[in-house]
Amino acid sequence: MGGHRPDSRDFGPRINDRIRITPIRLIDDAGEMIGVIELDEARKMAQEKGLDLVEIAADSRPPVVKMMDYGRFKYESAKKERANKVRNKVSEMKEVRLGRSMKIDPHDVGIRVAQARRFLIEGHRVQIVQNFRGREMAHRHKGEDRMDDIITSLADLAKVEMAPRLNGRRLTMVMVPERQKIEAWKRKMIAEGKPILPSVPEMMDEMEDDDDDDE
Template structure:
């Protein structure tokens, strides 16, 4: 339902009708037995076209399928190397790569180059290409047999849809069988581990229960010797202070005359030396 008005209208034959009211454009489409389809809603005013909508959708679907088919038939090239002397392991890698391309729906051209004197042994390269085609026969069909193009030979393989579907089903069954086998092996390993643990527990000596052991006699406790009372310390007698005798500077009583003076002088000298 187109709600905006006015709109720019294109006729059924591609002619420009111009900017008109939506109601008028609907009447024009109805009178022509067609539909009014909005083809550019972002434009201002929006662009609508008078057309057969069912036919329009069919052509869109057909175009989409054509693009998908064109993409599926994309040509992929797989090179076997710059020389006929290529390791078989590397050849197998190229075979697996070609198989993936074919399963995805792509055509594959496989090329083998020759160098120098190898051109004298062209049959080696041709035989290798034929062997590869045989390995890929379960998903492909031969589109172009081995042919020469300068110093290289090539072969073209195309995907074979029925074979590819059968291959996918076989691969799905194979993966399911591998998953089931892995699950069985894991369950068997778990069961064996559980049985081994149970056997180890059964073989281990069992410790007697606590209530079955004889009671250990209790050793009587040795009475504690009472502590010896501590003798109080004897109080220390305070030291008696020493009284210093006063120095005698005068004459000793009882001396006379010169003796007294001499004694007094000696006493004063001693006092002076002491000070």
């Protein structure tokens, strides 16, 4: 029946030869109630359709049994469970620091932005931090300008959840991935034969290529 053999390690519902009580209340594979019939008759019906008998309400009297392809049922159930885990997974907050002060090389800023892109593609929220030292606080607008540039650089993947906010000598903002944009970016990478999660240097090359296209 359905090619599914009972396994002593299977702690799921009783199926096929593991069902012993007769009569049973049978439901067919379309969900229609057949009614109360003898177990042997139900087995013959299931065999004719190449399906399994699965006990879905063991405590009922008579027990309720349904005809189905149990192997396919287990596969679909596991698939749905994995999908639910992915949907319900709370994204982790990643922090990207733009050095200890405003005196960070533009190339190093590019590395930090590439790291942020990778985190966003992985589905994480990203907190970006710009620190100020000494007299840099008098020119904090430069830090705000840098944050605006980063927002523009990441706009193809994410949106701003928390706008740049000054707290002491730290300017912080939070960006969150946008699913549709991430999926579009992944399709683009696949079409171009590039890895979906490239290394940071590869990510920087991609960003530079995009800048060249804009010129």
